[in-house]
Amino acid sequence: MGHIKLNQITKSFGDVEVIPPLDLTIENGEFAVFVGPSGCGKSTLLRLIAGLEDVSSGHIEIDGRDVTDVPPAKRGLAMVFQSYALYPHMSVRKNIAFPLHMAGMDQAEQQRRVERAASVLNLTDYLDRRPGQLSGGQRQRVAIGRAIVREPAAFLFDEPLSNLDAALRHGMRMEIGELHQSLSTTMIYVTHDQVEAMTMADKIVVLRAGVIEQVGSPLDLYREPRNLFVAGFIGSPTMNLIEGDEARKHGAHTIGIRPEHIVPGDPDGAPWSGTVGLSEHLGSDTFLHVHGTGLTESITVRADGEVPLRHGDRVGLTPNAERIHRFDQAGLRIA
C-alpha cells in the first residue's frame, strides 16, 4: 500500500502559479526525497499530497483511488512537520495516542500500539513527559511515533531534521533509514540538505520553481546530472564549472568536474595549474582552493588529509577525464 500518483496537478496562490502542471509517480514502499532551493515548492507539493492545500487543477491518486477531494484525515497518510507540531500540553503518550483517540479506538488497543511504537523509537522511558521536557531528537521521535501508530499508507516528512544539530541529524537520519527498512512503507521526504537526500533516498526528485528538473536514484544524479542546475545542486563541495576554451576543447559549452575527481600534483606536466589560496585541513581531507588557473576564479580540489601544500604553493591539477561532465548552451547534459 502506498502508491501515489500525481496527475497534471497545478497549484496557484492567487495569481502566482507555484506549481505548473506536474506529473509524478511514487511507487509503493519507495523512499522519495524532494530537494531544491528554498521556495521552489517542495513543501507545497507535500501539502498538496497531504490534502492540507487544495490543488488548483489535476488529480491525486493514492493506491488507485482518486483522493483529490478527500480531506486530509481520510487519505490514510501521516505527516511529520518541520516544527514537529507536537501538542505541548499532552504527555508523549497522549501525543502518540492522539490519532488513535480521534479514530475512536478502544483504550487497550491504543495503549498497545503506543507501547509498541515507543519501544521501536526508544521512547518508552519518556512516555509520561511533556514535549517541553524532551531534547530535540526525542521530540522528533515523538512526532514520528505519532505518525507510525496510524499505520499509514505513506509518511510525509517536511524537513524533519532541519532543527537539529549536526550530530543528532546524523543519528536521526540513520534511524529514519532503519525505520523505512523495517516498515517498508512509502515515504516522501522534503529536505534541502544534500547529505540527507543522498544517503536516504531511493529516488530523488529535484525541483526548481515548481518544475521537476530530474528524478532518479542518488548515484544517477551524482553521476549523470541532466543539466547544470542538478549538477550544481548535487555534490559537496559543488562541482567546478568551467566555460570557454577549455570547455570547447571538450566539445561543450560548459564542462563540470567535481573536487574529488581532480588530483593535485606537480605543476609540471599537469593539464592545469595554479596557486593554492585557502587550504582547509580537516584531518581526513584537505580542501584546496586553487586560484590563477585561467579556467575560473577558483577551483576546489579535494586532497588527502596529509597533503603538504600550503597557501601560495604552485600546484598542478589533473582532472579525471572520465569524470568530466559536458553541458550544452542550454545547460543540458551532452550524453
Place this chain on the structure above:
Amino acid sequence: MGHIKLNQITKSFGDVEVIPPLDLTIENGEFAVFVGPSGCGKSTLLRLIAGLEDVSSGHIEIDGRDVTDVPPAKRGLAMVFQSYALYPHMSVRKNIAFPLHMAGMDQAEQQRRVERAASVLNLTDYLDRRPGQLSGGQRQRVAIGRAIVREPAAFLFDEPLSNLDAALRHGMRMEIGELHQSLSTTMIYVTHDQVEAMTMADKIVVLRAGVIEQVGSPLDLYREPRNLFVAGFIGSPTMNLIEGDEARKHGAHTIGIRPEHIVPGDPDGAPWSGTVGLSEHLGSDTFLHVHGTGLTESITVRADGEVPLRHGDRVGLTPNAERIHRFDQAGLRIA
C-alpha cells in the same frame, strides 16, 4: 597585544563547580578554539575572560595586567555573540559606531573608523539598513564590525556561526580566517563544530566538564590525541575504537583507527572482515558500517564513492598499521 593568561581560575554556580581550577595561556595573535561537548563550560570560560561573569577564584591577566576585578568594558576585549546581539533599533552604522560612541570618541573619527570597518567587511552598501533587513551572513559581519572598530586586544567569539546554514557557514568561516590573517589580533573562538575547529584554529583547547583535555594544533590533535576522549571527539566520522584481543595484540587496552585509514577489499587475506550493514552513498564517498567483525559492534569505513559494495556483502578490512592509535587502561595515549 592580546596575551591572555588564566591562573588557577574556578567558577561555581551555587554549589556546582562548573570550572575546576584551570590554567591556560593564549599567546598574542593566536587563534584559539575551545571545543567540547555541550555543557562542558566553553561559554562560561569565554564569559569569564570577557568579565561577564565573576570568577569564583583565581586570576585573569591580559597583557600582564590583572583584570580579575575589571568590568567587561574596561578589559579591552570585543565579543561576538552566538545570536549576534545586534541592536535592532539602530542602523548598521550606529551598531558599529556604538562602542566608539560609548568611548566618547568624536563624530568624525567614529565615521572614519566605521567606514573602514565596513569596507573591510563589504558592508558599505548596507550601512543605513537595520539589522532586521539583513541576511544572516550580513548580520554576522555587522557583529564582527562592531568588534573590530574598537581595535581590541582580543576577539571573543561564542559559536558565531551556529545559526547560519551550511553554505553560509562555509563562507563566513573563510572570512573570519582571512580577518585573522589580516588583523593578526588574538582570537578566542568557541564552537562545537569540528570542521570549524580544525580549519580555523592555530590552537585547539578541548574541554570536558570544565577540564582541559588537550591543547594543541588541529593536526596534532588529529594525529596524536592525548586520550580516548580527544580521539573520539576530533575527526568525523569518529574514530573506531576497539578493545579486547585485537587491542592486546597491539599492546594496548584500546586501539583506535579512523574510518579513512581502513581500506575495504576482498575478505580473503584481509586482517579483519565483516558484512556491510548500512552504506551511506554521498557520491564522493561512501561510508560503510561493517558489522560482525568480532571487534566491536560496527566499524565505520570510508570508501570510494563508486565502491560496488551493498547491504549484506562480505568485505575485508585492512587498517593502515601506521595510523593505529594505542591507549592504556586509563584511556591515555601510549606513545
Place this chain on the structure above:
Amino acid sequence: DAHATTVTIATVNNGDMIRMQGLTDDFNEKHPDITLEWVTLEENILRQRVTQDIATNGGQFDVLTIGMYETPIWAAQGWLVPLDDLGEDYDADDIIPAMRAGLSYEGTLYAAPFYGESSMVMYRTDLFDEAGLEMPREPTWEQIAEFARTLTDKDAEQYGICLRGKAGWGENMAFITTVANSFGARWFDEEWNAQLDSPEWLEAVTFYNDLMADAGPPGAATNGFNENLALFQQGKCGMWIDATVAASFVTNPNDSEVADSVGFALAPDTGRGKRANWLWAWALAVPSGSDATDAAKQFIAWATSKDYLELVASTEGWSNVPPGSRTSLYKNPEYAQVPFAEMTLESINLADPGNPTVDQVPYVGIQYVAIPEWQGIGTSAGQEFSNMLAGQQTPEEALARAQELVNEEMEAAGYR
C-alpha cells in the same frame, strides 16, 4: 488684602443651583476681589464628599450645600461657622421661621436657606377632568389611592401615581417616613427603641407597596426625585407627591409637556392628625476649616438675599425663583400669581420638625431623624424597602429586616 480670594463652593446639580452658577456675574460685579469656584456634584456624591471633607477637617470647600438634616449635627460638632452676622441688610428675620429653626443650633443660624420645600400633591388636571374626578384641597390617602388606580392605564404608559422608590435616606426613606407619620407610625419610642415592628408601620408600608404595584410606573424601585420628575414632565404620571420645588419645573413649558395642566393639593393624610408632608431646605454653610470665611459669608449673603430673588425673577421669571426661604417672597404680589406659591407656603407652615408624628418622639426631623446614625440607618432601611418595591420581599419581611438593622446600629451607637 489686594489678592483675590477664592471661594470654593460644593453644590448639588439641581436646577436652582445651576441657575445660580449662571448668575455669578452679578456677584462678581459686586465683589471683584472674590473668585468663585464651583464643584457641582450629583447629590449622593456631594453628600459623601462633603461629609468626608468636613469630618476630617480637609478644608477643600469654603461653602457647602447641605440640608436641614446635617446642619444641627455639624453645628453641634463645631464644624460650621455661625451665620449670625451676614450684614445689616440681610434681614435674617425674613427667613421663614420653620426654616430658620431647622437650620439653627441652640438658637444660632448655621446655614442660610437657599431654598426650602415641603411636599405636596401635584396632579394632572386634564386627566382628572377626563376621568371625571375631582381632587380635593386636602385629600386623604384613601382618595389618592382610588384616583391613582382609576387613572392607571399601563398599556398606554399612563401611571396613576409616581412616588419615590430609589433607596436612600434622602430618597425613598424621606417619602416613606412621611407616609408612616401620616399613618401614626414613628421611628423610635422615647427610649430609642426602634418601632418598625409596629402595626402602624406595617399599615403604612403595605399601603405604599400595594399602591405602587397597582398604579406605579415600572422600575419604581429605582425612581428618585429626578426620575419621577422626568416621568411627570413627559406626562406619564397622573399624580406625583413630592417636593414643592418640583412645581416650578412641572409648570415650566420649556421642560414640561404638561406645564399648563398641573394642579396642586396638600399632602394626604389618614385623619390621624398628621399630613404626609416634609420640611427640607438646601442651605449654604461655611465649614470652620475654611480659609476664606469672610468671602464665603459674603457669597452666602448674596446667594440667599432678597436681591438674589429679584435678580432671578428679572432674568428667569418669578416662577423660577428659589422658593420657600423668605417670608417676603410670599408677600410679593407678583409672586402670588405663581400658581403653586400659596400651596407651597401652606405646606411648609404645616410642617413641624419637633412633632413629626402623632406620638411623642425623642428626635427632631420629619422625614429624617436628626442623629448622625441616620444616614446609615436610613440608607440600609431604604434598601430594604426598595427591595420590597422591586418584589423581592414582602412588607413584613422588609420591616423585620429594617427593624433588625436599626436596632443593631442604635446599639452600636450607644443609645441602648
Place this chain on the structure above:
Amino acid sequence: MATKASKSAARLMMAPAVTLLLGWMLVPLTMTLYFSFADYRPLRATFEPWIGFDNYVRFTSSSSFWDAVTTTLVMVGSILAITVVLGILLALLLDKPIFGQGIVRILIISPFFVMPTVSALVWKNMMMDPVNGVFSHVSRFLGATPHDFLTQTPLFSIILIVSWQWLPFATLILLTAIQSLDGEQLEAAEMDGAPPLKRFWHIILPHLARAITIVILIQTIFLLAIFAEIFVTTQGSFGTRTLTYLVFQRVLESQNVGLGSAGGIIAVILANIIALFLMRAVGKNLDA
C-alpha cells in the same frame, strides 16, 4: 549577567519601586488596621483607640456581611465566566477571514475605553431605563412589556454592564493567544483525524490556558474593586451590595470609620486569599 556589580546594581534599581509600593501598602494599611480596633465615628466626635475586636465581630456578624460576600463571589464569578466564554467565541470569530477586520476590532474594543461611571450611566439611562431605554423601545416594538432591568434583575444587569466593559479585554488577549498558535499543530491534528470541534477542544483550548489565567487574574483584581457601576445603578440595593460597597457604606455613608476599617481589613484578607490561588495558577502558567 550575574556579576557582583550587576547584582548590587539590581538591588539599587528595584529600590524605588519596592520602597514606594511598600509605603503605599504599609502606611494606609497600618492606619486602617489601627482604626479597625478603634471606635472612630467622626460625626459623633467619638474616638476611642482600643475597643478590641468589636468592629470585626460586628462587621462579620451582621447579616449584610455574608450577603455581601456571596454577592461579590457571584458577581465576580459570573463576569469572569461570561467574559472568558464569550471572549473565546469572539476571538475564534475574529480569527476567521473577515472583511473589515480592523474596523470590527475597533468597534469591539471600544467599551474598554469607556470610564466605568459613564458606562453605568449610559446603560442605566440609555439602555435599561424601563421607560426611555432602548431595551424598552425594543420590547414595546415587539409587543412585550418592557423589562425593568435594574429592579427585576439587578445583579444580572450589573453583571451585564461590567461584562460589556471587560469583554473586549478578554477577547483581545484571547485573540492574540489564538493567533500565536502554531498553525502546524492544527494541521497535525487535522491529519490525525480531529474534526473542528475536537481541534478546538484538544488543541486550541489547552493552548489558551495561559491566556485565560492571565485574563482571570487581571480581571479579578479589577472586578473585586467594582464600585462606580453599583453606585450609579442600584446603590447597593436589591442584593447588589458587594463587600467593597458594604465597606463604602460603613465608612462613608454611616461615617463609622472603625467598623468600615474592620470591613476593609477583612476585604483585604479575602481578596488576598483569592489572589493567592490565582497567583499560584498564573505563576505556574508563566513558568511553563
Place this chain on the structure above:
Amino acid sequence: MARAVSTRTRFAWTALAWTIAFLMFFPILWTVLTSFKTEAEAIASPPSVVAFDWTLENYGVVQERSDYMRYLWNSIIIAGGSTLLGIAVAIPAAWAMAFVPGRFTRDILMWMLSTKMLPAVGVLYPIYLICIELGVLDNRAALVVILMLINLPIIVWMLYTYFKEIPGEILEAARMDGANLRSEILYVLTPMAIPGIASTILLNFILAWNEAFWTLNLTSVDAAPLTAFIASYSSPEGLFFAKLSAASTMAIAPILILGWFSQKQLVRGLTFGAVK
C-alpha cells in the same frame, strides 16, 4: 490552513462579526446619537435613529455649565503624569527583575500585584488624612503620585514580561562595548522595548484616565479631571438624557479616539506576554 475559504463562508463570518461588533458598540453609538438630539427627541417613543434635527445645543449647555477644557487638561496631566512617572520608576525595577533575577524575583512581582488588591474604600480615610496632613488635597501632583502607585504593579509586570523577551546577550554586548548601566538602559534596552513600553503607557493611560474613585474623592476644583466632570451629570433634575449623552460623549471621546488610533499597539500591551 491555507486552503481557500469560499467567499460565501467568508461573507457569513463577516456578517456575524459585524453584527456582534455593532451590538458591542451600540451603547456608545446610541449615546453619541442622543447627544445630538433635543431633550424631547431623546425621549421620543419610538426613537428616531438619524432622522431628527441634529443639534449641538446640548454641548453648548454642558460647556456653559462646566469648563470642559479644564477637566480635560487635568485628566491629561494626571493620567499622563502618573503613567510617565510610573514608567520611570518601573523601568529600572523591571530591568533588575528581568536581567538579574534573584531567588525572590517572582515573589516580589506577585507581592507587587497583590498590593492592587487593597480595596480603595478601605483606605480612603487614611489616605485622606495623609493628604490633609501634607496639604495636598485637590492637588494634581498628589493624584499623579497616587495613580502612579496604583498602576505601578501593572506597569512593572508588563515591562518585566517585555524585557524578558529581550535576549540578555544584547545587554551584555552593550556592556562589552563599553556601556555603563545608564547607557545600557538608555541606549539599548529602552529603545528596543519601545513597542512594549508604548503599549504599557497606553494601557496605563487608559486605566488612569478612567480611574474614578481617587480622582473623585481627592479633588474639588484645581485637580478635578473628567471623572469629576461626569459626576455632576448623573441624574440632574428634569429631562437630561440628551445633556447626559453630550457630557458622556465629551468624557469618553478623547480616550476613545486615542484608543482607536493606538489600537494595534494596545492589543500587544494587553497581552502581557501571556502569549508568545
